[in-house]
Amino acid sequence: MSTWNLSSGIVYDTDEHVEAPPARTIPPADKLAAVESSPGSPATPEGHSGPGACLAAMDELQVYTLTDTDSQVLGEVRSFIVDLHQGRLAYVVVALSGAKGAAQLTAVPWHALAHAPHERRFVLNTTQADPAKAPAFDAAAWPDMSNCDWAQSLHDFYQARPYWL
Template identity: 25%
Template sequence: MREETIAPTSTGSLIAADRVEGTAVYNRGGDHLGSIKTVMIDKPSGKVAYAVMSFGGFLGIGEKYHPLPWGMLTYHRGQGGYVVDLDKGALEGAPQYDAAETPNYEDQAWGKQVHDYYRVPPYWM
């Protein structure tokens, strides 16, 4: 059976959501910080609200997840990944959770804490 292609996986400026998952995240110095685990999309607006980045751990053990407001990320073609203006120390104190936790992404107080930490306006404003 032939697999049908619904849409390209990427174009010059667009990328399919499943292709974002696993993409590397670097800081401005070129240090690898982690990779995108998933993206969270605001249903009413259709905007990507967060990139959930995996950070630390080894083979998935001890891995932490950091919700990064989408507007913080810039795609860098040369590196083949996203770049953020953060260092590893900033991530260690950032809002995070592990695989056993499920944060309430719809809780605006929680979202405000994430956005305040990174000093970016909330996506819902």
């Protein structure tokens, strides 16, 4: 039997005979697929430091731009939104190029993006969604991104699979 503490969100097992789950281990480096790291990444092989070739530090990604499939710059990455309950990256918040005021932002669903690490950019995967027409917000007044209606309409706009599915 399990007990869920509503205030902390922690689930406690109350059965005495429950076995502990097996420990999760990271496979040895020679068993991982080789992925080339981005230039200047802290994961470069020479230094053998940083998070690794398949991972990136958030501060490294915050210098990325958002482009369309023709490499036209649409905006600059400002922030990342993580769903802490599911452990997933949900949105990339972008300051749009040419927007009215530098404080005009939009959220782009993670599944609407492709990654171009050697060019330090994210590519909007759809040609039908114009971020300039996307739901935008002021940097001083963010929407409630946990609102299901807001989230679904944003994913619909970008024709992206919702991250929670």
